[in-house]
Amino acid sequence: xxxxxxxxxxILGMLYFILPLVGMTEFSLSMRRGVYSLDAYTTILGDxxxxxxxxxxxxxxxxxxxxxxLLVVPTAYWVRLxxxxxxxxxxxxxxxxxxxxxxxxxxxxxxxxxxxxxxPLTGSSMGTNLLLVFGxxxxxxxxxxxxxxxxxxxxxxxxxxxxAQSLGAGWGTILFRVILPNVLVxxxxxxFLTFAIVIGEFTMAxxxxxxxxxxxxxxxxxxxxxxxxxxxxIAFAITWACMGLIQLVTRLQKHTRAGA
Amino acid sequence: MVGRPRSPHVTDTSLPPSPRRNVLAPILRMVGVVPxxxxxxxxLIGPTLYIVLGAFQxxxxxxxxxxxxxxxxxxxRNAYWVSIKxxxxxALLGCLIGxxxxxxxxxxxxxxxxxxxxxxxxxVASNFAGVPLAFAFLATIGPAGLITMWLRQDLGINxxxxxxxxxxxxxxxxxxxxxxxxxxxxxxxxxLDGLRREWREAAMVLGATGWQYWRMxxxxxxxxxxxxxxxxxxxxxxxxxxxxxxxxxxSLNIAPILLYAQIRGxxxxxxxxxxALATGMxxxxxxxxxxxxxxxxxxxxxxx
Numbered sequence: 001x002x003x004x005x006x007x008x009x010x011i012l013g014m015l016y017f018i019l020p021l022v023g024m025t026e027f028s029l030s031m032r033r034g035v036y037s038l039d040a041y042t043t044i045l046g047d048x049x050x051x052x053x054x055x056x057x058x059x060x061x062x063x064x065x066x067x068x069x070l071l072v073v074p075t076a077y078w079v080r081l082x083x084x085x086x087x088x089x090x091x092x093x094x095x096x097x098x099x100x101x102x103x104x105x106x107x108x109x110x111x112x113x114x115x116x117x118x119x120p121l122t123g124s125s126m127g128t129n130l131l132l133v134f135g136x137x138x139x140x141x142x143x144x145x146x147x148x149x150x151x152x153x154x155x156x157x158x159x160x161x162x163x164a165q166s167l168g169a170g171w172g173t174i175l176f177r178v179i180l181p182n183v184l185v186x187x188x189x190x191x192f193l194t195f196a197i198v199i200g201e202f203t204m205a206x207x208x209x210x211x212x213x214x215x216x217x218x219x220x221x222x223x224x225x226x227x228x229x230x231x232x233x234i235a236f237a238i239t240w241a242c243m244g245l246i247q248l249v250t251r252l253q254k255h256t257r258a259g260a
Numbered sequence: 261m262v263g264r265p266r267s268p269h270v271t272d273t274s275l276p277p278s279p280r281r282n283v284l285a286p287i288l289r290m291v292g293v294v295p296x297x298x299x300x301x302x303x304l305i306g307p308t309l310y311i312v313l314g315a316f317q318x319x320x321x322x323x324x325x326x327x328x329x330x331x332x333x334x335x336x337r338n339a340y341w342v343s344i345k346x347x348x349x350x351a352l353l354g355c356l357i358g359x360x361x362x363x364x365x366x367x368x369x370x371x372x373x374x375x376x377x378x379x380x381x382x383x384v385a386s387n388f389a390g391v392p393l394a395f396a397f398l399a400t401i402g403p404a405g406l407i408t409m410w411l412r413q414d415l416g417i418n419x420x421x422x423x424x425x426x427x428x429x430x431x432x433x434x435x436x437x438x439x440x441x442x443x444x445x446x447x448x449x450x451x452l453d454g455l456r457r458e459w460r461e462a463a464m465v466l467g468a469t470g471w472q473y474w475r476m477x478x479x480x481x482x483x484x485x486x487x488x489x490x491x492x493x494x495x496x497x498x499x500x501x502x503x504x505x506x507x508x509x510x511s512l513n514i515a516p517i518l519l520y521a522q523i524r525g526x527x528x529x530x531x532x533x534x535x536a537l538a539t540g541m542x543x544x545x546x547x548x549x550x551x552x553x554x555x556x557x558x559x560x561x562x563x564x
Binding site: 013016022074079097100106137201207218253 | 289292293295296299300302303304305306307308309310311314336357360361363364365367368369370374376380381383384385387388390391392393394395396397398399400401404405406407437438441470495496499501502505506509516519520521524534538540542545546549
């Protein structure tokens with residue numbers, strides 16, 4: 001009886017998830033009347049704006065990941081090593097982006113860093129790009145910090161540091177050649193999740209007027225019928241790929257740990 | 261003090277050297293977190309404070325509650341109310357359906373292989389939000405969507421005639437569930453794993469039925485978790501902008517869309533009203549998240 005109910009709950013639930021996926025796939029294939037075709041995809045992939053905005057967003061995602069790693073790994077390491085009492089406060093700050101909606105944060109940026117302010121980041125396109133990277137790093141902060149901090153928990157940070165120091169390593173060597181390789185899986189998980197968040201992000205990019213993939217999708221959605229569905233399929237595939245990569249690196253780590 | 265040369269000798273003579281180093285050491289240690297704190301201050305806390313403080317200031321300067329009071333117009337009130345309604349209903353349904361699916365997979369005696377794909381899929385679906393999600397639902401139950409056409413052509417059911425419209429409150433709720441349910445599954449599955457088999461056996465030995473076990477043991481233990489999830493899902497839906505804009509343009513009057521329009525073009529005619537609107541959103545998500553954190557701490561007493 002319980003088992004039947006469990007199956008019913010699961011199957012009904014999965015039906016709800018599968019139907020939109022089938023819907024968007026079917027829609028994306030039916031641009032040509034009467035037959036299935038890949039026309040919507042060829043149109044999209046041939047659109048120079050797609051290539052520009054997608055390239056821009058990939059670049060933003062990579063910049064965000066690099067900046068996020070450089071910001072989070074040393075901080076989380078130092079907190080674990082020397083300032084354990086400060087950890088709850090840092091953790092609280094990293095969780096704030098889940099409380100403060102992204103639209104409010106970017107609203108603050110626009111007001112605080114406009115052309116007449118003390119730090120006119122929005123005055124130039126390079127400055128705005130930088131601001132967008134910082135904004136994305138903020139959005140990714142809860143996930144990145146948690147991933148890295150969980151990774152550090154499995155290490156004996158103190159002993160590793162002392163061992164490295166007694167062999168004559170400086171802080172840079174300790175961070176990049178001892179700590180980073182040990183939390184690489186956690187960092188990669190955080191990185192792929194960041195990529196999935198940044199690649200289609202809409203609110204921040206649109207309000208900062210950047211030519212990113214999210215705003216491009218929205219504009220296309222307002223004007224076309226079949227191409228948006230194709231974009232949805234592509235976006236879903238990217239999300240899958242990111243999550244798949246996270247699982248893959250986690251599994252690889254388990255194997256190396258077991259083998260060691 | 262600023263322009264004067266520093267005179268460390270004064271303190272040096274009054275204090276022996278070793279305690280002084282101990283006094284400085286904690287400060288030096290703080291240097292390691294300075295970059296992070298500066299970043300957080302400049303790009304997270306500062307901008308937010310600027311908005312919140314701006315909500316309580318006049319255009320010319322000076323503190324006031326005018327902006328908050330001025331928000332109390334039918335249009336803004338309605339925007340908040342619709343937002344709260346959408347977030348609450350989608351959170352409630354998300355909790356119920358997510359719980360049912362997770363309970364089915366963890367406790368319902370389903371084969372073991374169900375669990376891992378379910379969690380992986382939840383990870384994907386909870387991150388498949390924003391603009392593409394809106395496209396997926398438009399292609400499915402939008403005016404010309406797969407299901408809409410199928411119902412109309414093959415079964416003669418015209419959804420529109422029944423008053424269903426994807427670009428509306430119920431439509432938004434159905435769409436939001438696509439990221440709400442998976443999030444619920446991801447949070448509640450560890451809690452369900454934490455229910456010990458011994459508790460159930462103990463209840464059975466004492467003569468409880470399955471229903472009694474759930475009503476008197478499992479649900480009371482899970483209750484803080486469930487309520488906490490509700491709060492988190494609520495906040496999750498409340499801040500969602502992209503899906504709503506891609507789905508409805510700016511036709512639906514909800515708080516995030518109104519704020520978006522205000523940032524773009526000052527539709528309220530006073531920048532400080534925009535700050536107040538944003539502050540209201542922070543206040544609502546902050547309450548929801550506080551509830552989540554408090555209740556999670558409570559539920560951890562039993563579920564580890």
